[in-house]
Amino acid sequence: MSHGSPTRTVLVTGAAGGMCRGINARLAAAGHTVLCADLSLEAAESAAEAVRAAGGRAEAFAVDVADADSVSALADAVHERAGDIDVLVNAAGILDRKYLADHDAHSFERTLDINLVGPFRMIQTFAPELVRKGWGRIINISSIAGVTGYPYPSYSASKAGLSNLTRSLVIDFWGTGVTVNSICPGVVDTPMVIQQVRDQVPRKVPTEQIVNPDEIGGLALFLMSDDARNINGADLLIDGGATRYFQLFDRP
Numbered sequence: 613m614s615h616g617s618p619t620r621t622v623l624v625t626g627a628a629g630g631m632c633r634g635i636n637a638r639l640a641a642a643g644h645t646v647l648c649a650d651l652s653l654e655a656a657e658s659a660a661e662a663v664r665a666a667g668g669r670a671e672a673f674a675v676d677v678a679d680a681d682s683v684s685a686l687a688d689a690v691h692e693r694a695g696d697i698d699v700l701v702n703a704a705g706i707l708d709r710k711y712l713a714d715h716d717a718h719s720f721e722r723t724l725d726i727n728l729v730g731p732f733r734m735i736q737t738f739a740p741e742l743v744r745k746g747w748g749r750i751i752n753i754s755s756i757a758g759v760t761g762y763p764y765p766s767y768s769a770s771k772a773g774l775s776n777l778t779r780s781l782v783i784d785f786w787g788t789g790v791t792v793n794s795i796c797p798g799v800v801d802t803p804m805v806i807q808q809v810r811d812q813v814p815r816k817v818p819t820e821q822i823v824n825p826d827e828i829g830g831l832a833l834f835l836m837s838d839d840a841r842n843i844n845g846a847d848l849l850i851d852g853g854a855t856r857y858f859q860l861f862d863r864p
């Protein structure tokens with residue numbers, strides 16, 4: 613930890629997932645305390661234990677971000693055991709691989725409830741303490757599926773909504789010292805990514821690389837740094853350039 617960079621308390625939802633293993637590790641290695649929240653306490657505890665095994669500080673909490681009462685119980689537990697948070701990372705999410713015809717209203721809404729309304733609930737619950745302290749960072753894990761079209765519409769709609777929620781909240785947090793940004797990963801090396809997509813990476817991603825979860829952690833750390841204090845309302849693509857070119861051309 614370099615002189616003058618404060619250690620922060622960071623609450624991460626979906627903390628037991630593949631991507632968060634990288635996020636948790638990078639945050640903890642920089643000296644921050646990671647509050648790992650996930651659907652099951654056992655899964656959250658295993659994520660926290662991985663952080664502690666590497667010498668970091670972590671606590672485990674259970675939460676269902678689709679349930680307002682559960683989010684409110686999480687807030688009570690966090691405040692009792694860890695005090696106020698400084699940074700909220702909304703990473704909990706589901707990818708329901710259904711095409712339009714396979715959905716009913718309930719299944720479509722379920723994805724929105726977790727991926728979009730979940731972060732809204734979390735932000736509404738935890739933002740007041742960030743505002744009160746005059747410094748805070750909210751980092752929403754969106755997706756390139758929210759930037760381009762995507763085969764599974766509930767997922768892409770939820771992530772497009774999350775990215776635009778991010779942009780809209782800069783107005784709510786005007787002058788408060790709180791910034792809100794989203795990270796839009798491309799193909800990340802996690803169990804969420806099927807082999808067929810992995811096989812496409814050298815042909816479709818200009819860097820020819822799958823993104824490592826640690827890189828998402830590195831970007832989150834940057835957003836927490838002073839150098840990023842004017843990055844606000846951004847959608848930060850970390851996709852190797854996959855969404856940046858005209859798809860009718862292939863690699864040379």
Ligand SMILES: NC(=O)c1ccc[n+]([C@@H]2O[C@H](COP(=O)([O-])OP(=O)(O)OC[C@H]3O[C@@H](n4cnc5c(N)ncnc54)[C@H](O)[C@@H]3O)[C@@H](O)[C@H]2O)c1
Pocket residue numbers: 625626627628629630631632649650651652655675676677678702703704705706707726753754755756796797798799800801802803804805
């Ligand atoms: N893996 C990728 O390539 C990729 C790319 C772009 C964006 N993302 C996004 O990154 C985030 C993390 O993805 P991942 O690859 O680690 O997926 P993952 O499935 O490994 O992790 C998601 C975590 O969220 C938790 N979760 C699900 N529903 C929840 C709920 N209602 N309440 C609390 N926690 C809940 C799960 O238990 C799981 O631990 C997701 O939001 C995902 O949409 C992933």
